[in-house]
Amino acid sequence: MKYDIIVIGSGPGGYIAAIRASQLGKKVAIIEKYTTLGGTCLNVGCIPSKALLDSSHHYYDAVHHFEEHGISIQKPSFDFTKMVERKANVVETTTGGIKYLMDKNDITVFEGLGSFEDATHIKVSKKDGSSEIIEGTNIIIATGSKPSTLPFISIDKERIITSTEALKLPEVPKHLIVIGGGVIGLELGSVYSRLGAEVTVVEYMDKIVPGMDADVSKELQKVFKKQGITFATSHKVTSVKRDGNNVVVKATDKKDREIEFSGDYCLVAVGRKPYTEGLGLEKAGVKVTERGQIDVNDHLQTNIKNIYAIGDVVKGAMLAHKAEEEGVVVAEYLAGEKPHINYNLIPGIVYTWPEAAAVGKTEEELKEAKIEYKAGKFSMRALGRSRASGDTDGFVKVLADKNTDEILGVHMVGARVADLIMEAAVAMEFRASAEDLARICHGHPTYSEAVKEAAKAAWDGKPLNA
Structure with missing residues (x-):
């Protein structure tokens, strides 16, 4: 089967690129290796984290702020299992919406791992062991990213976890140690802090959310301290070890003193890295940078003229809305239009x-x-x-x-x-x-x-x- 455009990956960048291309008259296929569409953002990222943030915020308000509004209730309690179930329902509804949009826009969905056979042929390997090859005049790579770790940390997905596992814990931690004071660490740390966990954020830089304006970092840290979160900035983590249900994190401070933190869970939130495993980029001749990103020009075109890449696999901020805009830009460019994106x-x-x-x-x-x-x-x-x-x-x-x-x-x-x-x-x-x-x-x-x-x-x- 031949398509005008094949999109590999159905996250925000991929599915939006597919929809826009179809709107512009292209015959489009999209390949997703998981059973649900939507990628990291909709399944184990933006959407489920916001669901838990909202649920925990309601509870926190009930405990700490209802009284000042003149609202008196018995001591609030929460059902964590129900919170997680609600989160799952939000995800299911949202990902189901993407399937509806694929059908509405006549986009063919292939479930399986997409990999290059050459610059125009993609092999779709299915879970049952079978496979098929489809052909595309143009290919858009939108495979996203996965959580990064540090070389000496072994993620066991039980006590030493990434954001993926943090969204489906079986319980609220007693003491959650968060390695990384960026967006992911702060959001998930906030969820569990509101629900009663002791939370300690260990950050290598001298401020949290180091990429943001210094005044923003200072204000956020002040407010979160007031909410009960502990911060250890300018701390370099040197060791993370699990002992039964306990995790010990060792770090050195700016005076080179060793500091030890002990908790029942450790969330490693030190960023994300491009996900290109299994793509077979070498078969198509696509160049990758030393940072593992797919090299693209101003039109998001790789060194192979009919292959494009968008979102977390290319340079720039790893944000869902950035991926969406890039998906639209590539689809419109391939349709002969002259789109633009202002990265600033x-x-x-x-x-x-x-x-x-x-x-x-x-x-x-x-x-x-x-x-x-x-x-x-x-x-x-x-x-x-x-x-x-x-x-x-x-x-x-x-x-x-x-x-x-x-x-x-x-x-x-x-x-x-x-x-x-x-x-x-x-x-x-x-x-x-x-x-x-x-x-x-x-x-x-x-x-x-x-x-x-x-x-x-x-x-x-x-x-x-x-």
Whole structure:
């Protein structure tokens, strides 16, 4: 069977690429080695983690905040098994939706491991041992990533675990040690901290979420400490050993002293790496970088002209929405259109509570690039909406060019900033100035007023409510 486009991998990048290609008149097939579509994001990543984050947030609010709202209930309790079941149901519904979309768009789905026979032929190896070969004029590789580890750590998937296992634990840990203070570690650490676990985050760098603006890192760490999470930054992990139901993590601090942490579970959240195992890239002649990423040009085209790659297997942020945009770009490019993607405006989000979100450049990046800028910052505590809801932690910071006033970066910590950040992304896509944003009428009372106020602070240094 011959197709215009074969997509290998059905995660956010892959299935979106397939849908867009089909919308543009292409005959499309998609290959997925698992029994459900959706990839890591929908099955063991974005969607299930948000389900547990929401469930645990409701419980935490019931325990800690209902009383101040005048809501009196008996001591709240939770059924962890039911929480996990709800998470599974959310995943099942979502992945089922992807199957519906494949059918709706006349996309042929092959279940099995896709691997190259040559540049245009893909072998689909099925679980029953059988296989078939399909042909594609163009191939899109969208196989995503898998959790990374450290060379000396042995992941047993029981007590020493990755994010995949952390989403389906049989119990709430007594003491969860999280290696890595990035997005995944903080989100899953928050889930179990809210449910009563002692949580210790061990981070090699001197701050958590090290890729984000320093003010965001500082604010998040302050808030999480208040919530009961312990942090050991500037700590280099040297050993992780399991002894029965106990895990001992050894690390050295910045003074080279050995520190020991002991818990019943250890989550290794030190990042992710491109997943290309079993693809047979060598048979097609596709080049891979020293970091294991598939090498692509500005059109996401590999060194083999009819083979493209998107998402976590190529350079750039490992984010579902980045993969989706790349999937659309490749599909449209193959249909003869002229799409574009602005990598500077891909938002980064941490779905803890409060949430954190950012788009554009950090202060550190602007200083390093020697770009003259001005900063405007506004505290969520000064908002009527924040006081009404009780979500007073956080801020919005707008960075603008000192000479032109063009917005260069926006950084947020607070309630619903995962959604709010898109206001900044839209403004920056149209190269708005801080004054432009400050002069837009924002509804009152809303969290979005913090964006207006921070923009005004950046523009003329005179926010109205501070």
